[in-house]
Amino acid sequence: MAPTLCAACKTQRALIKRPKNHHRLCKSCFISVFEDEVHHTITSSKLFFPGEKVAIGASGGKDSTVLASVLKTLNERHKYGLDLVLLSIDEGIKGYRDDSLETVKRNATQYDMPLKIVGYDELYGWTMDQVVETIGKKGNCTYCGVFRRQALDRGAKMLGIKHVVTGHNADDVAETVMMNLLRGDLARLSRSTSIVTGDSNSDVKRSKPLKYAYEKEIVLYAHHKKLDYFSTECIYSPEAFRGSARGLIKNLERVRPTAILDIVRSGEDMARLVPVNTTKSCACNGEAAPVVVVAEEDGVGGCGSANGRSSGGEMADMEKQLRQNEAAQGLEVDISAEQPPRIPKSKANAVTLPIRSNGIAAKVLGKQTLGTCERCGYMSSQAICQACMLLEGLNKNRPQIQI
Numbered sequence: 001m002a003p004t005l006c007a008a009c010k011t012q013r014a015l016i017k018r019p020k021n022h023h024r025l026c027k028s029c030f031i032s033v034f035e036d037e038v039h040h041t042i043t044s045s046k047l048f049f050p051g052e053k054v055a056i057g058a059s060g061g062k063d064s065t066v067l068a069s070v071l072k073t074l075n076e077r078h079k080y081g082l083d084l085v086l087l088s089i090d091e092g093i094k095g096y097r098d099d100s101l102e103t104v105k106r107n108a109t110q111y112d113m114p115l116k117i118v119g120y121d122e123l124y125g126w127t128m129d130q131v132v133e134t135i136g137k138k139g140n141c142t143y144c145g146v147f148r149r150q151a152l153d154r155g156a157k158m159l160g161i162k163h164v165v166t167g168h169n170a171d172d173v174a175e176t177v178m179m180n181l182l183r184g185d186l187a188r189l190s191r192s193t194s195i196v197t198g199d200s201n202s203d204v205k206r207s208k209p210l211k212y213a214y215e216k217e218i219v220l221y222a223h224h225k226k227l228d229y230f231s232t233e234c235i236y237s238p239e240a241f242r243g244s245a246r247g248l249i250k251n252l253e254r255v256r257p258t259a260i261l262d263i264v265r266s267g268e269d270m271a272r273l274v275p276v277n278t279t280k281s282c283a284c285n286g287e288a289a290p291v292v293v294v295a296e297e298d299g300v301g302g303c304g305s306a307n308g309r310s311s312g313g314e315m316a317d318m319e320k321q322l323r324q325n326e327a328a329q330g331l332e333v334d335i336s337a338e339q340p341p342r343i344p345k346s347k348a349n350a351v352t353l354p355i356r357s358n359g360i361a362a363k364v365l366g367k368q369t370l371g372t373c374e375r376c377g378y379m380s381s382q383a384i385c386q387a388c389m390l391l392e393g394l395n396k397n398r399p400q401i402q403i
Helices: 027-044 062-077 097-110 120-124 128-135 140-159 170-183 186-193 215-224 241-255 259-271 314-331 386-397
Strands: 053-057 083-090 115-119 163-165 205-207
Touching: 027 062, 027 215, 053 062, 053 140, 062 083, 062 097, 062 215, 083 097, 083 120, 083 140, 097 115, 115 120, 115 140, 120 140, 128 140, 128 386, 140 163, 140 386, 170 186, 170 215, 170 241, 170 259, 186 259, 241 259
Parallel strands: 053 083, 053 163, 083 115, 163 205
Antiparallel strands: none
């Protein structure tokens, strides 16, 4: 049988089947298409301005490594005029973060970018090893996520930078949307789906240039560009609620490849219905993407390489999953076509169902008023920020040193 030709160039042999839409592309066309899509996200949402100094949140994992590589390429190709810096957080996890930081250091040399490393011990007086030793493994990701978000902002302030980009991808955003829906927490939809968080009043603005990029395609890009990245699961990463949302989304993706982007777009649409929301998706109509002010976000992910979930066998797992996708295409059913005709009921027999409200009137969500933490000065909607509250509990439980 003759080899399948690339759907884009029509000349080279197709080597890659895109997880996003199943288009068959050659290596060079896939890399070009991936970079063009990220460029479209950046320009349509007006994420940067010429001369801006931008910190790339670098963990050494595939997402942040691909983000650094793509931004360097696009910055040179399209003359963004950005001053790019790598900013890495050392949580203090021996056997995990110390190894991934070696990858970040190599990336800094490979991409010719300055590197700043900020440690939990420097900022909080605690490492994650010490935190886990004190509280155990249950709930430790809450501490790490809160500390890591604040550490990125503090690290950026040390460098005099007001814009941090992170490697959050479409899978991450879809997982967060699903978690918020399953918890009934619509108030968080606006900030979890927004491509930009923070505004002129915030110390640091954040953005997600890879928001519409599939995790599988990020792995493919890293593989075919032969990028140097670290892929080991965090030793403290537990089986959390996010894992359940992730499994549900992966099952949907097997039947419908566009499920991830469908969930992201649905989350964006639903977020517009939330009273305090001003978010918008990719600003393809030429308007700048609005930003969402976030005081203390629990984040799309907090601990290192791909939120501590990368197991290192991405390529083999992906090929297996793509074969399953092909076999499952025939199982997809249009449920709208299968519904039986509706039988109208007379008004006399109609029953009005009560609205479930637990006896409490519907609450209109109020807009958060941002201030600063009384203890550390970090932006917070409360008098004391979440990080300081967590530190207070840790310090109370710190073992006393006998002299």
